[in-house]
Amino acid sequence: MRDKARAQTTVGEDLLFLTDDQLRRGIEAMFFAYRAFTADPDMILADLDYGRAHHRALHFINREPGLTVTSLLAVLGVTKQSLNRVLRTLIEDDLVQSRVGIRDRRERQLHLTEKGVSLERRLSEAQRVRMRTAYRNAGPQAVAGFRQVLEAMMDPETRSQYQAMKDLPEER
Template identity: 80%
Template sequence: MQDKIGVAIAGGEGLLFLTDEQLRRGIEAMFFAYRAFTADPDLILADLDYGRAHHRAIHFIHREPGLTVTALLDVLGVTKQSLNRVLRTLIEDGLVDSRIGRRDRRERQLFLTDKGAALERRLSESQRARMRAAYRAAGPQAVAGFRQVLEAMMDRDTLRQYRALKDLPEPI
């Protein structure tokens, strides 16, 4: 016997049998969810002539003050050239401060300025509200399952990076 999404429930196998149509609908749900998730920040960014790369940089610099340019390159998975364009703009506009590294003077550590922190709050406010509402509506089991699905989609190196982020508990 199978339920609506094709989960084998007889015999305790716990196997998942999804049709191509069900997988396509999942892919489409991710596309539409991402569009909704980025809609409000995109409006703010457009007013500033910034893009999503600026948002991602601001997010991770906020998350880990003092993050090095090298570490940010690794987290974002972008080229040095594209990150340099983004950082140059953020620094020139007074949102990010680049300082000489404390341990290694060749490193550049990145910090949000007060202006940058204010922009980060504006950008993430609607996203946090959207995630909070969705998590509440779905319930704790769905939230745990959602995180499992996202982690299962990551390749090994990406999952390692994700789990290495500060304050992220390891899965049980």
């Protein structure tokens, strides 16, 4: 029993002292994983003449119907000008509705239309399949560790935004 605990400690300690080459491999794995993760939605987006910014906007508006433009700006970390271009296209194409705020009439609350919900579902389905398969293959401990690593990579403000998103109700 002690040998097993000692072996686990050694493995854990080895992870604390990664070489530059091991870190580089981790970075490369993230690049390739991200490329694979975005490949399927990218094909759908290209057919519609949209980019990843459109996908991210659809994702977060779907995640939190009524999200304000200001909140979406903060979540996406883009300029107002950039977001306005994306939202203008999504609104013109009847994927997103911009409504006057309930509490503050100066605010614009964003909602997906039926067409927007359908597109968002198409875009995210392939990603869900990929994540589900990877999670099942890796197992629960690896999934928990993966989430821990991702959260540890976030700066405090980003982590706070992520934590707030985790508290939202499940997807509709």
